[in-house]
Amino acid sequence: MTTAPILTVDHIGKALGGDARKAPTQIIGDLSFDAEPGEFISVVGPSGCGKTTLLMCLAGLLKVDTGSVVFESNALQAPPPGIGVVFQDYSRSLLPWRRNVANVVFGMKRLQGVSEADKQARARELLQHVGLRGFEDFYPWQVSGGMQQRVAIARALAAQSRLLLLDEPLAAVDAQTRADVQDLLLSLAAEYKQTCVLVTHDVEEALYLSNRVVVLSQRPTRVLRNITVDLPNPRDQLRTRSHPEFLRLREEVLTLIKSLPKAH
Amino acid sequence: MHRLRVATSILGLVAVWQLIVLLKWVPDTYFPSPLATLQALWAGLLSGELSKALAQTASRALVGCIAATVVGIGLALLTARYRRLRQAFDPVAEFLRPLPPAALVPMAIFFLGLGWKLHGFILMFACLWPVYLNASSALKAVASVQLRTADSFGYGGWDRVLRVQLPAALPEIFIGIRIAASIALIATVVTEMLAGRDGLGFVLNEAAMTLRIPDMFAALLLTMLSGLVLNAVVLAVRRRAVGWHVGMTASNRG
Amino acid sequence: MNRFWDKTWPALALLAAVLVLWEAGARMLASPNVPPFSVVMQALATNSGVIAPQILQTLRRALIALALAIITMVPLGILIGRIRWLGDLLEPIIDLLRPLPPPAIAPLVMLFAGTGDVAKITVIFYTASFPILINAIDGIRGTHPLLHTVSRSLRLNRAEALWNIDLPATLPVIMTGIRLAVAAALLVSVTAEMLLSTDGIGVYLLRSQETFRIADGLAGICVIAVVGWMVNAAFLEIDRHLLHWHHATTSE
Ligand SMILES: Nc1ncnc2c1ncn2[C@@H]1O[C@H](COP(=O)(O)OP(=O)(O)O)[C@@H](O)[C@H]1O
Ligand SMILES: [Mg+2]
Secondary structure (H helix, E strand, C coil), rough: CCCCCEEEEEEEEEEEEECCCCCCEEEEEEEEEEEECCCCCEEEEECCCHHHHHHHHHCCCCCCCEEEEEEEEECCCCCCCEEEEEECCHHHHHCCCCHHHHHHHHHHCCCCCCHHHHHHHHHHHHHHHHHCCCCCCCHHHHCCCCHHHHHHHHHHHCCCCEEEEECCCCCCCCHHHHHHHHHHHHHHHHHCCCCEEEEEHHHHHHHHHHEEEECCCCECCCEEEECCCCCCCCCCCHHHHHHHHHHHHHEEEHHHHCCCCCCC | CHHHHHHHHHHHHHHHHHHHCCCCCEEEECCCCCHHHHHHHHHHHHCHHHHHHHHHHHHHHHHHHHHHHHHHHHHHHHHCHHHHHHHHHHHHHHEEEHCCCCHHHHCCCCCHHCCCHHHHHHHHHHHHHHHHHHHHHHHHCCCCHHHHHHHHCCEEEEEEEHHHHHHHHHHHHHHHHHHHHHHHHHHHHHHHHHHHHCCCCHHHHHHHHHCCCCHHHHHHHHHHHHHHHHHHHHHHHHHHHCCCHHHHHHHCCC | CCHHHHHHHHHHHHHHHHHHHHHHHHHHHHCCCCCCCHHHHHHHHHHHHHHHHHHHHHHHHHHHHHHHHHHHHHHHHHHHCHHHHHHHHHHHHHHHHCCHHHHHHHHHHHHCCCCCHHHHHHHHHHHHHHHHHHHHHHHHHHHHHHHHHHHHHHHCCHHHHHHHHHHHHHHHHHHHHHHHHHHHHHHHHHHHHCEEEEEEHHHHHHHHHHHCCCCHHHHHHHHHHHHHHHHHHHHHHHHHHHHHHHHHHHHC
C-alpha cells in the first residue's frame, strides 16, 4: 500500500496521575505506528499496560505529553470529527435515559444537514443492521451485554467516522456472543471500508480480526513488534482459526508476550 | 397487605391517643381527644380559617420550592459549565447552608416588611442550598465514561452540560429537591409563626396562645398532611422526569 | 500549596467582592437600616461579651438534645430494623410524623413544658431523632447478606453478631444520620429559642430587632454562620476519622 496513512502515531509518551506529593506514572513510553485507510489493526498487550490510555490519546480525549498523533494530516488537540470510539465500559457509555434509537441518534451530532426524522430512520436502519431488530425502542439496560455492545457499535458507525477505535469491545461478553460480534465487526468493516483500531488482550481475537497486530510491552508501554497478518479473507471462525499461518502467528505473539518480565 | 398494616398501626396510634385522653393521663384541656380534634378541623375548614391558612401555607411552600429548584439547578448548571465559578461559589454555599433561616427573619423584616417579600426571601434562602449543592456535586460526579462519550461525539460546552451531565445527574438532583420540599414547609411555617399574619404557622401559634387547643391540634394535623402531599408531589414529578432511573434500578435488583 | 491556592482563590475573590460591594453600597446608601460591613464587625467586637454566652447556651442545648437522640434512637432503630413486628407497628407512624415540620410542635411542647430548657431540648431532640432513627433502621437492614453468612459460620450468637459485625457495618449509615441530625439540631435550636424565647442566640437576634440594633443583629447572624459551619466541619472530620476504613474502601 502506498496511500498516505490516515493515522500516524509518532513517538508519543503519556504520564498519568501524580499530585503534589507523588510523581506521575509513565504509562506510555515511546510508541509509534501508522494506520493505512481500510486497515483493521489490533493492539494487544498485557492487562494494565496502557491500552485504554493509548486509545484515549488516539481519540484526542487525552493529550499526549510528547510526540504527536496525526489524524488525516492534522495533529490532534481535541476529539476531531471523523473518529468514533467504542468504549471498554460500553454499558456505562450508553446513556441510560435514552432508548437504543436515541443513543444511536446521539452519535449523529456532527452530521450536517440531516433532518431529525432522517436521523431516526438511519438509526433504526443501523440497529437492524447490527442485529437488533425489535429492540430499537428498548432502553440499553433492558437488553443483554452483547446487545448493548451492538448498540455502542451502531452509535459509533452512526457518526460516519473514518476511523473507528474499539477498546476491548468483547472482553465482557460470553463466547458465543463474542464470535457473533467479531463476525459482525468484520462484515461492517468490509462493507464500510472502515479503518479500525481495536484494543484487546486476547491474542486470537486480534489475529482473527486484523490485517495487522501491534504487540505492546508492559508499562511504560511501547511497540514490541508490528506483525502483518496474511490470512485469507473473508475470515471464518473455524477455518481461519485452524489455518497453519494463524497457528504460527499465535505462537509467535504468545511467545513474545510470555517472554515479558512480569509486571510490577 | 402493606396498606392493611399501615392502617392498623395508624389506628393503633389513634387508639393510644384516645386512651390517654380517657384515662386522663394529661389534662384534657391540653390534650383533646381525636374526635374533638376532628371536630375542630371540620369547623375550621368550614369557617374558612383553617382552609385559608392551609391554602396559604401550601402555596407558599410549593412556589418557594419550585422557585428554589429552578434557581438552584440553573446556578448548578452555570457552575458545572465554568469550573472557576464553581470553585468560587461552592464554599459560599457550604458556608451559608447551616445558617438557620429563622435567624434571618428578624433582620429581614427590616428590609422586606412582613409580606410576600419576606416569605420569598426566607424560602429561597432555606431551599436554595440543598438544591444547589446536591445538583452541583451530582453534575460533578457524572461518570467519566459518559463525559468522554460526549466529547468523542462532539458534544462540548453547553451541549455536554445539558445533554449529558444534566440528565445523568437528574436522579440525584431530585434528592436535593425532596430535601428542599420538606425544608420549604418548615421555613414557611416558621416564618408564619415568627412574623406571620396568616397561614398554618400563624394559626398554630395563635391557637396555642389563646388556649384553643383543639384548633391547634387541627392545624398541626393539616401541616402534617401538607408535608405528606408535598412529598408525594415531588415523588410524582420525579417518576415522570427520571422514570428511566426508576426502571433501571428496579431491573438491576430483579 | 500551589494547587491549594489554585482551587481557593476564586472563593476568596468572590468573598472579597461581596464584602467590598456591601461596604461601598452601604456607605453610598448611608441609611441606618443598612450598616456597612465594617460597622457590623465593630458591633461584633463590642457585643462579643453578650453574644458568646448566648451562643454557648444554644450549643449546650443542641449538644444535650443530640446526645439524647443518639443514645435513644440508635438502639431503637436497630430494634425496629431487626424485629419485624416492631417495624410493622412503628414505621408507618414514623413515616407519618416525618413530614411534620419540627418547629410546629413548639407550641404543643410549650403547653406541657413551658419555655425553659426542657421545652427547647425536647423540640431539638424531636428534630434530631428522625435522621438518626431512619438511618439506623435502613443501615441495619442494609447490611450485606454475606456478613450474615460470615457471622453464622463464626458461630456468633445474636448479641455477638450485632456487636462485632452488624454495628460496625451499619456505622457509616448511622454516622450519615448523625451528621444530618447535627445540622438539623443547629438549625432548630436557634428556631426553638425564637419561638420559646428565654435566652440563647435566637433571643439575642429578636432583642436586636425589637431595639432596632441592626448592626448587632447582623453580627449575631455572622456568628451563627461561622459557628454552624465550624460544627458541621468538625463532625465531618470526626466522621472521617471514625470511618477511615469505610472511605478507604469506597473511594477505590
Ligand atoms: N489517572 C491515573 N493515574 C495513575 N495511574 C493510572 C491512571 N489511570 C490509569 N492508570 C494506570 O495506568 C495503567 C494503564 O491503564 P489502562 O490504560 O487502563 O490499561 P489497560 O487498558 O491496558 O488495561 C494501569 O496500570 C493503571 O493503573
Ligand atoms: Mg483497558
